[in-house]
Amino acid sequence: MTPRESKTALMKVDFSSIPSWSQEEVTEGFHLVRDHKFLPCSNVVGNKRAIPWLYPENGCFLRAALSRRLLSLKGYPGIKKLFVFGDFKYKSKWAETGYVAFKFHVAVATRVEREIYILDPSVDYEKPLLLLHWSQRLTSESQNKTIEYSLCSDLTVSHNSECNEMEESNEVGIRRGMPHTMEFFAMEYLAKEYENIHQLGLDPKRELSIGSDN
Secondary structure: OOHHHHOOOHHOOOHOOOEEHHHHHHHHHEEEHHHHOEEEOOOOOOEEEEEOOOOOOOOHHHHHHHHHHHHOOOOOOOEEEEEEEEEEEEEEEOOOOEEEEEEEEEEEEEEEOOOEEEOOOOOOOOOOOHHHHHHHHOOOOOOOOOEEEEEOOOOOOOOOOOOOOOOOHOOOEEEOEEOOOHHHHHHHHHHHHHHEEEOOOOOOHOOOOOOOOO
C-alpha cells in the first residue's frame, strides 16, 4: 500500500512506532540536516553543499531521503517519513511569488516521548516544529485546512512508493518511468536551488555559503 492509499485523519495515525529521541538529539539533528555540507557542488570545484532547503517548491522527497541518510550516518535514532495530503499554501521568502503551494509533502518525523517533531527546514528554517505547528504552517494561507496523513518507513521515497518499504536499494526516484538514485536528483535540485536564489535577486554563493566551511 502506498502513502496515498493509506492516508487518514491525524487521530488515526499510530506514532508509537517512531524510535524515541531526546530533546537535544532533535535540536542537534535539525541543525545537522540543515547545515551539514556533504553534497558535491558543481558551482565551485572542491566545495560541498547542504541539502537544498532553499528551493521549497519541489523536491521534498529528495530532502527527506537525504536527511534520513545523513542522520543514519551520524548515528541518530531511527526516523519515519510523514506524508501529508491537502491544499497546502504558506508564505516563504524563498519562493518567487512569496508563497509555496502544493498538494502533498513529505518530511522526517521524530518523537520525544509523546511529542512528534518534524525536521523540515523548508517550512521553518530556524527550528524543528511540533507536528501540530508544522501542519498549521503548511495550511496557514490555505482556504481548506483539511490534512490527511500517512506515516511510513524511513525508506519510503514518494507518495506512490510502498509505505512499508524495507529495502534500501529501493530508495530511488522515478523520472519518465525510469528509476534514478538520490545522487542523480541531488545534482538537479542543487542547481534549481542555486538558480532560485539568483532569480530572487540574491547572491547564491553568499546565501549558500559556497566557498565556506560554515
